[in-house]
Amino acid sequence: MRTIQTAEITKQIREMCIEANYFLSPDMKQAIEKAAETESTEIGKHILGKLCENMKIAGEDMIPVCQDTGMAVVFMEIGQDVHFEGDYLEDAVNEGVRQGYRDGYLRKSVVGDPLIRENTKDNTPAVVHYQIVPGEQVKITVAPKGFGSENMSRVFMLKPADGMEGVKQAVLSAVKEAGPNACPPMVVGVGVGGTFEKCAILAKQALTRPVQEFSEIPYVKDMEQELLRKINETGIGPGGLGGETTALAVHINTYPTHIAGLPVAVNICCHVNRHVVRVL
Amino acid sequence: MERYIHAPLDADTISSLKAGDFVYITGTIYTARDAAHKRMSETLAENGRLPIKLENNIIYYLGPSPAREGRPIGSAGPTTSGRMDKYTPALLDLGLKGMIGKGRRSREVKDAVVRNGGVYFAAIGGAGALLSKAIKKSEVIAYEDLGTEAIRRLEVEDFPVIVVMDAEGNDLYEKTAGDVVRNGSDRD
Numbered sequence: 001m002r003t004i005q006t007a008e009i010t011k012q013i014r015e016m017c018i019e020a021n022y023f024l025s026p027d028m029k030q031a032i033e034k035a036a037e038t039e040s041t042e043i044g045k046h047i048l049g050k051l052c053e054n055m056k057i058a059g060e061d062m063i064p065v066c067q068d069t070g071m072a073v074v075f076m077e078i079g080q081d082v083h084f085e086g087d088y089l090e091d092a093v094n095e096g097v098r099q100g101y102r103d104g105y106l107r108k109s110v111v112g113d114p115l116i117r118e119n120t121k122d123n124t125p126a127v128v129h130y131q132i133v134p135g136e137q138v139k140i141t142v143a144p145k146g147f148g149s150e151n152m153s154r155v156f157m158l159k160p161a162d163g164m165e166g167v168k169q170a171v172l173s174a175v176k177e178a179g180p181n182a183c184p185p186m187v188v189g190v191g192v193g194g195t196f197e198k199c200a201i202l203a204k205q206a207l208t209r210p211v212q213e214f215s216e217i218p219y220v221k222d223m224e225q226e227l228l229r230k231i232n233e234t235g236i237g238p239g240g241l242g243g244e245t246t247a248l249a250v251h252i253n254t255y256p257t258h259i260a261g262l263p264v265a266v267n268i269c270c271h272v273n274r275h276v277v278r279v280l
Numbered sequence: 281m282e283r284y285i286h287a288p289l290d291a292d293t294i295s296s297l298k299a300g301d302f303v304y305i306t307g308t309i310y311t312a313r314d315a316a317h318k319r320m321s322e323t324l325a326e327n328g329r330l331p332i333k334l335e336n337n338i339i340y341y342l343g344p345s346p347a348r349e350g351r352p353i354g355s356a357g358p359t360t361s362g363r364m365d366k367y368t369p370a371l372l373d374l375g376l377k378g379m380i381g382k383g384r385r386s387r388e389v390k391d392a393v394v395r396n397g398g399v400y401f402a403a404i405g406g407a408g409a410l411l412s413k414a415i416k417k418s419e420v421i422a423y424e425d426l427g428t429e430a431i432r433r434l435e436v437e438d439f440p441v442i443v444v445m446d447a448e449g450n451d452l453y454e455k456t457a458g459d460v461v462r463n464g465s466d467r468d
């Protein structure tokens with residue numbers, strides 16, 4: 001049994017919110033820089049070059065990479081031998097978000113009620129997903145999510161007979177519909193299987209995988225590569241203004257499902273695909 | 281083509297802009313996004329008055345991040361324009377000439393752009409740090425209670441945008457990302 005103070009969770013989350021919004025993770029940075037080299041259209045290359053410049057200015061001058069600093073999505077993988085001491089864990093997480101968004105000059109983009117729509121003014125609450133895992137560590141992933149791309153995400157309840165082809169078509173249709181609205185080049189997170197809500201969480205988790213790391217399941221890896229190629233053949237391009245670089249990666253996560261169903265979720269993320277991971 | 285223009289706009293400038301042009305704007309523009317548009321449309325219905333003069337002006341769909349001490353503004357890139365589609369034709373009919381945002385517009389907006397001789401620009405989505413460098417001054421002039429969604433007057437210098445939809449209704453996205461008026465543009 002290991003004891004962790006929830007004040008420590010607050011401190012970590014605060015730092016992670018700030019880090020995520022000023023510095024894209026090395027995998028994202030490299031993917032954008034590589035695309036800026038390989039893109040062959042003039043306009044696409046121009047836009048990708050500007051995105052590289054943007055990342056540099058963000059880090060050097062401490063200006064958030066994007067003004068939509070997102071709703072804070074937090075994945076907590078908690079070892080079952082961990083005991084928390086202090087404030088209630090979720091309060092500690094939200095306190096970290098509050099401090100991070102205040103001290104990091106990040107935008108407060110959360111409304112307290114989805115229909116009354118009054119801004120909570122501190123970007124809380126976060127959306128927190130817990131998972132109990134073996135061991136005595138806590139793995140925290142902070143992934144602030146912008147809504148230009150979130151709004152273009154879709155859930156499809158396919159039939160088993162739709163099979164692999166159906167999944168591919170679902171992904172392609174979501175990407176085409178997203179087009180310029182989702183600030184391409186995108187990262188596309190796909191969840192296949194589970195239930196209605198499970199596939200959506202799988203898709204969100206897929207976005208936190210380092211880009212261009214493929215699935216370990218051979219047929220899934222094939223699908224990821226094929227979809228990335230097809231998405232980049234759509235011609236949507238950087239900024240939706242034309243080009244080959246429409247997506248930087250497609251990540252598919254799968255899970256067992258029911259004999260009667262084939263749920264598919266497509267969570268679209270923009271090139272500002274933020275994820276910071278720390279293990280306590 | 282590269283163009284350097286001044287804001288507020290004039291009819292000659294607008295009619296010379298073509299979809300696909302790279303444009304650098306210097307002058308005064310205003311910010312407004314979802315909540316400000318909703319409130320403007322409500323006050324228009326109530327008493328016909330707006331907190332800003334629309335004639336010949338440009339609205340930038342922006343909700344910036346907070347400014348650090350000594351700086352005019354924080355990160356300042358465009359938000360998705362389609363969410364403003366419901367309100368935009370009425371504003372164009374009242375004299376608004378330009379919009380800066382990202383993403384597709386509805387058929388109604390396109391018609392209103394053509395009818396009124398307007399222009400729709402895209403700024404690079406997700407380049408808020410870079411774009412903030414072209415903003416020299418920022419002042420909240422209405423709806424302060426809306427926080428990031430308040431209406432701001434911005435002084436910009438060579439603010440970089442691309443003409444997506446020109447006054448004749450030519451549309452750059454049509455060639456790349458499908459028609460601006462695809463299904464679903466009203467859902468985002």
Ligand code: SF4
Nearest residue numbers: 066146148183270406
């Ligand atoms: S979709 Fe992403 S890059 Fe575009 S404005 Fe939103 S957070 Fe920023």
